Amino acid sequence: MGKNASLALCAALALAGCGSPKVELIVPLAIINVAPTDGATGVDPATQPTVCWSRPMDPALAAPSLLLQQENGDAVGGQSLSAGSDSHCLLIQHDRLQGNAFYFIRALKGLSSSDGQSLAAEVSSRFRTAL
Numbered sequence: 001m002g003k004n005a006s007l008a009l010c011a012a013l014a015l016a017g018c019g020s021p022k023v024e025l026i027v028p029l030a031i032i033n034v035a036p037t038d039g040a041t042g043v044d045p046a047t048q049p050t051v052c053w054s055r056p057m058d059p060a061l062a063a064p065s066l067l068l069q070q071e072n073g074d075a076v077g078g079q080s081l082s083a084g085s086d087s088h089c090l091l092i093q094h095d096r097l098q099g100n101a102f103y104f105i106r107a108l109k110g111l112s113s114s115d116g117q118s119l120a121a122e123v124s125s126r127f128r129t130a131l
Contacts, residue, residue, distance in 0.1 A: 029117040030054045032088075034105060038125040045097040045129045049105050052089040055113040059083055059090055065111035065119075068092050071102040087114075100131045 033052040036043045049068060059081035068076045078095035097103060104126050111119040 026117075027054050029111070029113045029119050031107060031123050034125045036125075036127040038127070040127040042130045043127050045099055047097070047129075048094065049092045049127075050084055050089055051092070051105060051107065052084070052086065053113065054088070055115060055117050056087040057083070057090050058114040061112045061114065062090055065108040066090060066092065067104075067106045067108070068094055069104045069106060070098075071104070076103065097129050099129050102126060102128050 030053065031051055032054055033050075035050045036047060051066065063081045066081060068079055070076060076094045076097065078093070080093045082091045082093060083089070084091045092105065104124050107119055107123045109119055109122045
């Protein structure tokens, strides 16, 4: 048995006598998937983008900070957020998009998860609709 393995075993045995130690892992809030993907082209103008996160999300908390925008920065009309099929995903509902146009999905710094974790920096993704 190697030196590191021996030390790990000794530490594990020492902790075993102390009850059940708890290790809490804090996963920072981050985007793990965006659909349509960044740089996608030929996207159906009826598509409703989905953003999936590293932590559970509440549409009401995220709504002010998760935006679908036109290339010029104007917000797409009729926007609202709803929970996706998973508590980690949010669906951006909106009016039909224009064909052959660029759009941005923007998650602003400070956007909050259901448990209060905040996004550390703005994240954006760009796609282009089909004709």
